[in-house]
Structures are given as structure tokens and as C-alpha cells.
Amino acid sequence: MIGNCQGRGVARAIELLCPGSRVTSLPTARLRRDFRDAGTLTRALEGHDLVVAQAFPDGLLPGGFRTVRAGLPRLAVYPTFVFSAFHPDQIYVGEGGSREGFAPSPLGLYHSAIAVFGFLRGLDEARTLRLFREDVFARLGYLDGWDASARALLAAAAADGCPVEREFLLWSRRGCFMHGINHPKLFVLGDIARRLLVEAGLPARDVEPDAYLPDDLVRDVVWPVYPPLAERYGLPGSYLFKDKVRGRGPARLHDLPGFLAASFSVYRATPRARLDGPRMRAWAADPAVTALFDAG
Known part of the structure; x- marks a missing residue:
């Protein structure tokens, strides 16, 4: 299992679904550490009854994913899920390309686009709220991101x-089948597992x-479905942002004012150049959007 x-x-x-199966997980984030190149990874996987994998960027290992795919006839590829319609305000900011390039936030690496752009436009927390x-x-x-998100995922x-x-x-x-833009709920992953086996x-x-199984990703950041979006989709909504659970401690929730205060505190300590990204640049170039923020 590569993913x-x-x-x-x-x-x-x-x-769970395949009694007696033994699954070895190879997290994508550790491939560069554990394998010299794609050929080494391919040889390590030979002899398994089934290899299931998400495609990884060519730059991750010399030879790229295409080498692994070509060398393993029993390789089954499953998609990397990204779906933003429920959580269109949730973004990464920074250089990207690696976790180290993204700017930090109170919720790991996840940001509210409105919060970031409000800060960059010189608004305080109250006006951004x-x-x-x-x-x-x-x-x-x-409010109208469903079709584009669905097309992209499919x-x-x-x-x-x-x-x-x-x-x-x-x-x-x-209903809402995502915890955030790139964390699907367990029933989504369970359907993929069943399909791979069949x-x-x-x-x-x-x-x-x-x-029967705990949802590991619910222990990570859970982004709320904002009430106006939730009403459109017939879902419960809130402005409660859940932080990643650390150890055995309880889940920590931020209400919207608290989340904005924590975000602005982080942004004040972050070099302004790191608070950048495609959406920030697009909004800055759109006079209607900048006027919307400047009016508060």
C-alpha cells in the first residue's frame, strides 16, 4: 500500500474486508527516505499478491511513478481525493512543493483564505470576522463550487x-463526505478498498x-461547513474548527473569533512573503474582491 x-x-x-490479509503501508512522505529510486521501490514490491498505490509526483523518486507502474503488473492505482465544494475557504499558502514550504496556521498548514487576505489587506480580526x-x-x-469540484475529482x-x-x-x-479539502471520510476510503479487492x-x-473501524482522519483537522453553504447543500453547518488531536488529549475546537485571533497572531509572526499563493494573487488582481475586503 503506497499512499x-x-x-x-x-x-x-x-x-477488515479481506480476512487474513496482511497489508504493509508505505507512506508517500517516507519514500524518499527509504528508497534510492523508483527501481529500488519496484523491486521491494515484487512478489506481493497485490500492490495498491496513489500516484506520486515524478520528482519524489528518480524514475518516477511511471517506473513503478510499468514494473508491477499487479499494481492497482487509486485516486488522490481533493474536493473543495464543502470547504472552499480552506487553503494552503506558501511556496508549496513540500510541507516545509507552506506557511503555518493554528490548524497545522490549513488556512482560511478570507483570514489570510483580510490580514494582507490590513484588516483587523473584527473587520475580517x-x-x-x-x-x-x-x-x-x-456557493457555486460544486460542479467544478466534482469535475476535477472525477x-x-x-x-x-x-x-x-x-x-x-x-x-x-x-451528505458531506469530506472532513476538509483533502481528507475524505472513512466510508469513501472503504468503498475504494472494496473496489480494489473486487x-x-x-x-x-x-x-x-x-x-467497524475508527476514522483516523477525524483525529486530524476537521474544517466546518459554513452555515450559508450548509443551507445550500441541506447539511448542518457551523463555524467550529477542530484542531488535530495530540496524543490522548481531547479534541480542541476553535470558534470563528478564536480561530481568527489565533490566525492573525501566527500571521504577525510570519514573513509576509510566505503568505502567498494562487488565490491570494488572483484576489489581489481583482478590483471587485479588493473593494469587498476593503469595505469590510
Whole structure:
């Protein structure tokens, strides 16, 4: 099993669904440390009954993912899930390319785009707080992002050779199927695990993994579905931001004023050049958006 943080849920679901299976997880983040190149990784995986993997960037290992794919006939690729319609305000900022390049936030590396841009425009926390309202969300495109998000997810899955049109329809009927822009809920990963087993001709129990397994990703950051978006999608909404659980401690929740105060505190200690990214540049170049923020 090769994958990012989403891979843990797929691996656990496979172990549940396929009795007697032994799954070895290779986190994508550790491949560069553990393997010299893609050929070394490929040789280490030979002899397994099934290798399931998310595609990784070519620059991660010399030879790239295409070498692994070509050398392992029993390789099954599953998609990397990114879906922002429920959480359009959640972004990374910074140089990207690696975790070290992203700017920190009170919730690890996840930021509110409105909070970042409000800070960059010289607003204080109180004025930025007032921007969390329906007409602002509408102007920023937050209320009509479903179609674009769905197209992007479905296209990416199809490009990986794992089309998910049917599954996507079922996930949508269950409500919000993401904890954040890149953390799907366990029932999504469970469906992928079942599909990988079935398509490989391996047995799969007729059970729902989320009924038996803990959702590891719910211990990570959980971004709220803002009430105006939630109303549009027929979901419960809130402005409660959940931090990653550390050790055995309880989950820590930030309300919106508290989250903005914590965010601005981090931003004041962060070089301004690091608070950058595609959305910040696009908004700065849009007079209507800058006027919206400047009016508060």
C-alpha cells in the first residue's frame, strides 16, 4: 500500500474486508527516505499478491511513478481525493512543493483564505470576522463550487484509471463526505478498498468498514461547513474548527473569533512573503474582491 494520509484508511479497510490479509503501508512522505529510486521501490514490491498505490509526483523518486507502474503488473492505482465544494475557504499558502514550504496556521498548514487576505489587506480580526457572511461567500464563488469540484475529482480519478462516477453519486447522497479539502471520510476510503479487492479478484466481506473501524482522519483537522453553504447543500453547518488531536488529549475546537485571533497572531509572526499563493494573487488582481475586503 503506497499512499498519503488517505492510504491509512484504505489499508485498514482492506485488512477488515479481506480476512487474513496482511497489508504493509508505505507512506508517500517516507519514500524518499527509504528508497534510492523508483527501481529500488519496484523491486521491494515484487512478489506481493497485490500492490495498491496513489500516484506520486515524478520528482519524489528518480524514475518516477511511471517506473513503478510499468514494473508491477499487479499494481492497482487509486485516486488522490481533493474536493473543495464543502470547504472552499480552506487553503494552503506558501511556496508549496513540500510541507516545509507552506506557511503555518493554528490548524497545522490549513488556512482560511478570507483570514489570510483580510490580514494582507490590513484588516483587523473584527473587520475580517464580518466578512464571513453569505453575500461575501457568493461574490467569492464559494456557493457555486460544486460542479467544478466534482469535475476535477472525477477527471483526476479517471486519469488514474479508477473512475468513480457511481461511487461519487452514492457519497453525495450521504451528505458531506469530506472532513476538509483533502481528507475524505472513512466510508469513501472503504468503498475504494472494496473496489480494489473486487477488481483484483480477492474476497471482500459484505460489511461497511466505517461501521467497524475508527476514522483516523477525524483525529486530524476537521474544517466546518459554513452555515450559508450548509443551507445550500441541506447539511448542518457551523463555524467550529477542530484542531488535530495530540496524543490522548481531547479534541480542541476553535470558534470563528478564536480561530481568527489565533490566525492573525501566527500571521504577525510570519514573513509576509510566505503568505502567498494562487488565490491570494488572483484576489489581489481583482478590483471587485479588493473593494469587498476593503469595505469590510
